[in-house]
Amino acid sequence: MDAHALARRICVLGALRGAQRVLLHAGDEYALLSGVCDALAADGTFPAAWIGLASAGSAALATVAVGGADALELLADERVQGDSVDAPGRDTRREGGALRGGDALPDSLLARWRAASGGDGAVAAFPLKIGERTIGCLSLVAADASALDGPERGLLDEFAVDVGYSLGRLRDGPRAMTGQPSVDRTVVDDPLTGLPNRAAMRRRITGAISSATNSRGLAILSVHVGHFDEISDTLGRDAGDRLMSEVAVRVAAVARSGQDALARIGEDELVVLLQDADTTHASDVARRVIEALYRPVDVSGMQVDARGTVGIALYPDHGDDAEELMRRAKVAMYRAGADGYYALYSGLHDDERRRRLALVDDLRRAIDADELLLYCQPKVDLRTGRCCGAEALMRWKHARHGMISPTVFVELAETTGLITPLTQWVLEAAFRARQRWHEARFDQPLAVNVSARDLHDPRLVDRVRALMSAWGIREGWMQFELTESALMIEPATVIDTLRRLRNLGIELMVDDYGTGYSSLRYLQQMPVSSIKIDQSFVRMMVDDAESGAIVHSTVELCHALHLRAVAEGVEEVAVYDALAGIGCDAVQGYYVGRPLPVADFPQWAKTSRWAPAHASVPTS
């Protein structure tokens, strides 16, 4: 198999692995269908995935789940045009009472997708069956048409069979609805309890918020059923299901009056929406729910203890959107701790947030006061066994908290807008350090990590140009590491920025490869010179065959694209040797050397076992 075919196979297998996990864990039909579409569309191999189901008495399919932004746009457009949203349904029409899976998206839709994405791509529909009955179809758009051909096609066919099987399993639960549920019920209801599911509850809460008046609030109660896992594990899934059915009946008896609503939003979690509620009323209902669950439940002749825990969040005090309120009610539920208690969400749960805010303040000061440190870690060329550059890594020595990991404060900076000054600090420090290396007759490239935000900052290129002339930086002296996922956000804009950086003489590399999206189509257009294979695969490559295969195929992929392959996280000689054996170009990791202050690097490099042959001769 050539490197491209292998890469394609890895992408398809990756998408399917995620989707397969959904099949195993989804607790209701909605979670299953939407989870499958989301998982299939998650990494860009299939930019759009959607599922249409037949509704009783109609030949058309109704789209019940959609994954991928492209799909949303496409299907939304289709709706605007007055067609039904079951775009591929026209190719999966009933034929003699059965649905047939077709291969083509209606031409108009496929043409529009191709125009919008600038690619060729292809589409295929896979019939979904429960037993012999075809109940709908799964449609996929592939960026690379061959992902829908040959052996990949076979994998997808098999997967569609699994989806049908899993749907059948869910529908045949102990309280299976009689007959074929209408599409609406399928999407809205939890098949076991017949209650609305999370999506339906989200809509209910959103509706209630929009009609709530200033004087009247809402309460959201998160009810968690204790011992659900234990009971399911020891007595079987059916027993767990019976327990949940009974719990739902009891909670409904307490909570459901008039406009109040109840939903099952997780395997062992119910949510109650109380209209016109304040703290007193909500606490009162919570107490009654707990009382109602106190009585043992009869499951297969055994008396099991259901025990509920309840968390309460109030609108408008604790949030103003449905998801936030459900989440906070759940936080409160965890706060309630032991079974048989309830708790009201309180700002105190935001301790964490407050700590983060204080840290942001400190970070802002640290940048201004130049309290950050620049370290760097060596990279070694596998063919020569010599040092071939270093990666610059930030360190923050906090006066009270000690050393804080960049994984904590970089993310913090990214979410609070501090990343721009932070990156400016790093660039200054790194460019200055690189000039000092040159003065010390040590000329090796130094790589700086640039975050996704920076890449979309329109002033980045100008700043870099200014720094280069300020420090007399020459072509090839500096490199930028950009994470794979950062590159795939608006790739067309990114490609333009990267070209301008490269024209300034900055060498570019893809970081953390394998953890994000992998659109090969875009990767091929990026002016990058190397790819760093993520440590999660590298560290396990000797012990875990799958990781080994991923590393190996990524090295081949790099070479097919004329890129250098760099492996990071090399901690042991066995991994180092294995990488040398498969033709990887360079490595970085504790085995070679730990990060050290950037000023100490030339001395370390010249005296280490990886000493460059001519440490003072500039490398290309």
Ligand code: C2E
């Ligand atoms: P990264 O870019 O993937 O950097 C590699 C990280 O792996 C570094 O962690 C490094 O110390 C660590 N590492 C290197 N070799 C080994 C090894 O053999 N085993 C293990 N277990 N770890 C190894 P560090 O310095 O904590 O940095 C973490 C992340 O923080 C970096 O991941 C990068 O994403 C971010 N970061 C660090 N400095 C900067 C910066 O200046 N700017 C930006 N935007 N991000 C930075």
Ligand code: CA
């Ligand atoms: Ca990096």
Ligand code: CA
């Ligand atoms: Ca990395």
